[in-house]
Amino acid sequence: MKSIDLAQRTPEWHQWRAQGITASESAIILGRSPYKTPWRLWAERTGLAKTADLSKNPLVQRGNRLEDAARQWFEQRYDTLVLPVCGESEEEPLLRASFDGLTDAGEPVELKVPSERTLRDVAEHGRAASAFRLYEPQVQHQLYVAGADKGYLVFYQEDQEPIVFEIARDAALIEAIVSQGKAFWQALVEEREPEKDPQRDLFIPKGPQADDWAVLAGRYSALQQEAKTVEAELKRKKAALDDIQTTLVAMMGHSLIAESAGLRVTRFCAKGSVDYAALLQVRLPELGGDAIDAFRRQSSERVRVTVQEHPQKAVIPFKARTAPNPIADDHGLAVATSFWF
Structure with missing residues (x-):
């Protein structure tokens, strides 16, 4: 890995990230993100659309505030130093990563501070949880950039036991990250629109x-x-x-x-309407959503x-x-x- 001497979240860092494909973008490019489509990312990267400002989002602010605490917890639990660094792949410099941290062994550590609901879902479903599916490509991207065989995905809560996944290098997923990342970059260079998702992407009239x-x-x-x-x-x-x-x-x-x-x-006096949702919950609490949907217009x-x-x-x-x-x-x-x- 080629280390890049940049402080994260600085103007120079943003400029460096814009010159390649970052780890956080891989899930979007692979179509795994529920928040952003490949077309939307392409539109933002080409200047057709403005990226939403999430700096005032409470969850984002909380994540930034607790990142150091999560890093220190991991260092104590695994008896290692975790240093936030930036780097580019030696094989494909186009692929780059801003690591929350690399261990003494050069293994990536990705730190997440999720909502309580997300943490419960991760605790219940493990690697089948939607949050794990979303962040797995990010860690695999980091493994490729770092040239490491394994990394860690950490879901941290200050008042609960954090959940840590050890993620081994997945050659097939990394191959998809590299190939689709390069194809996406070529679409950026050529200003060639990716296919839109009509359910999620904007129609923009032209001509x-x-x-x-x-x-x-x-x-x-x-x-x-x-x-x-x-x-x-x-x-x-x-x-x-x-x-x-x-x-x-x-x-x-x-x-x-x-x-x-x-x-x-x-x-005159009119009768009040019936709260059928509450009625069903009290009288038929075992009635599931599928049974109700069968009678939906x-x-x-x-x-x-x-x-x-x-x-x-x-x-x-x-x-x-x-x-x-x-x-x-x-x-x-x-x-x-x-x-x-």
């Missing part, structure tokens, strides 16, 4: 469609503003009606029906359109690339399609 989208987005935004004005007026009138109704009911005293001056007021598609008041500050602002005019989010319009079951 004439971008122009049509811009016109429709402008019309939608204007109509929505008009609708808000009408709705605000309607809300005020409903509030005035409610005030009059309250006064009329107070005038009626204990009477249930009143009529005068062309206005009839009827008071057919799913239906719904659409949510969001007008972004400041699209340049959005989490995912896009800039024009192939289209002559700004695309989707540059016009402040985002469309999401969801399926309800």
Whole structure:
């Protein structure tokens, strides 16, 4: 391994990472990440999409805060030093890693500070847990860069016993990491889009469609503003009606029906709705989700359109690339399609 003298999380470190494929990206490139697709990573790396800022995420902040404690725990438990370093593969310098630590024997140690729910899942399912599946390629990537035969994946909690997996070198997985990593890099260089996942990736109109989208987005935004004005007026009138109704009911005293001056007021009691979920839990606690789904009506598609008041500050602002005019989010319009079951 070629060691790189860089302090992690510095501007120079970010620049170095951008010049290759990092260990944390391998799971995404292999399609194992539930958080990001290969296309999304490609879009962020090419500047088509902005990476979400997770620095204020409580789980991320907690992980950064407890990383040193996790490292010290591992050092004491395994009687070794664990030094955070950066390195590149001697065989393929394109593949690089920022290690949470390397032991005295040069073995990678990847430290995770998960939520309690994730830790319980890992404790229950072990290597079959989704978190292990997600981080396994990261450790294998690090093994390739470090030239080591084994490494460690540590799930740390300050108030619980940490869970440690010793991970042996997997030649087949490493081969996939290297080959698909190089192919992904070539797609970056050539600005060639990976195939999109229509269920997870964004549709971005291009060419004439971008122009049509811009016109429709402008019309939608204007109509929505008009609708808000009408709705605000309607809300005020409903509030005035409610005030009059309250006064009329107070005038009626204990009477249930009143009529005068062309206005009839009827008071009645309506039965409350049944909380069927609570009913089933109490009466049939053994009834599983599959049994309930057998009686679920057919799913239906719904659409949510969001007008972004400041699209340049959005989490995912896009800039024009192939289209002559700004695309989707540059016009402040985002469309999401969801399926309800």
